[in-house]
Amino acid sequence: MSTRRIFAQPARYAAIAPYLWMVLFFLVPFGFVVKISLSQTAIAQPPYVPVFDFSEGWAAISAAFAQLSFDSFRLLISDSLYISSYLRSVVVAVTSTLILLLIGYPIAYGMARLPQRWQPIAMMLVIVPFWTSFLIRIYAWINILQHDGLLNKILLALHLVSSPVVWLSTDTAMYLGIVYSYLPFMILPLYATLSKMDPSLLEAASDLGSSPLQAFWLVTFPLSLPGVGAGALLCFIPIIGEFVIPDLLAGSGSMMIGQTLWLEFFTNKDWPVAAAAAVALLVLLVPPLLLYDRLQRRTLEGDR
């Protein structure tokens, strides 16, 4: 026992360097976002009015507090552009998550039913695309979906359509890209719960007279709900802030909040509003994150 206490000392020192790094490059920058979201827009370099000036001591800081501006946030809730991109983010994330569940569940189920020695191979096959650059995977779809791309060629050859269909720059293409990119995030947690399930439960269900479909619906599915929740949140949370996929595949119509932030920052150069959009995006993410945290904790406790 005493060895353990001695050991704790140097291990604690190990955390110093990463701790300082995260404070400097994560916490402090995040403070800057909040700070700038509360300052006035200015046509200058940098394009915002500084809020705090620490060099002038407390008097300056308290004076600055009096000048805090909520203009950016007011703009966010009054301009329909922001409200609609907020809404669109939620709609896209919910829809994609549902599609992912519908596609991912049968795949995860099939994996869990494979013979034991094939399961690690199947899992590897699901993980590999996750390691492959997502930009390249989106680009691969652009190849297929473009006007004279493979998909249109096949459809034309099969006489399913008479002229090339416009796929690129549509919501269909965007959903396809999102579903394709996030499928591993959905499959892996589902597979994790499904493969842990005791097959004798299904045998018991069929002994008691239920059909395979009934057994699935009454036994397997309810037991897999923690996996469903984890997979859904694991997809929903990052999709909300998605920027690259909608930018490359969706049309130029309505934007997601990540795109709005980008546009505000790089094109309009309105940093306070971009920072306010970032804060708003984070606020949007708090409920699903808390839910995910609770779910994880319950699963871990359930394992013990």
Next chain:
Amino acid sequence: MMAQRIGRISPFNITALALGMAFLYLPIVILVIYSFNASRLVTVWGGWSLRWYHEFFNDRAMLDAAWMSLRVAAVSATIATLLGTLAAVGLVRGERFRGRTLFSGMLYAPLVMPEVISGLSLLLLFVALNAERGFWTVTIAHTTLTMCFVTVVVQSRLASLDRSLEEAAMDLGCDPVQAFIRVTLPLIVPAIAAGWMLAFTLSLDDVVIASFTTGPGSATLPIRIYSEVRLGVKPEINAICTMVIALIAVLIVLASLAAKLSSSEAKSAAPL
């Protein structure tokens, strides 16, 4: 037993699996095949050729971007692995210290935070510090993101290690640092290696954070690909993408070898 299990795979399961795998892999396979297309038109097959690979190796701007990306990935992955391993050691072995919750929260947050926010906040910091944006700002940004992933990988390996091994080493006269370096470190090296490779590929992949934190004239490869792709499909991009895929494939093979080594070594050294 085996027969019974195989008997349980229904045609439905097989179809779902086959379609799922086809969906995951076909686009990539098509991309790789078309990178060897001789034709200028991306969609017309003109026979096999290495033309677009030649084109890439004569494209100064793309080569510079690729070199920049590789340097950023190597440096940031190395720093991230060092810091991430230290963080994991601190979290698993340090037990209580002041601000531990804040620390683990800070390491957890970047895993889930949208990249646009991480990118924006780091840019605001660099602007406030008046730092010139380029190689080092991107490297710092990537280090911050990827060290969190390294921490997760090393942490889970470290947590599953039997601590009595270290205690035995200390009973035999090692001090805690020696015990860690001689006993624990060799056991977690595969996890550290896997963490490095994960950090490397994540850095090589990133567009969003790099766009915020890089300066003019120091674009990374994904940024260049991204801006090319927005203008339309070019066969040269197919070739570049195929080379990136090949590089990552090699890394995955190395990582899985490391993992295999790790599990077999762990089995002989200590119960998992």
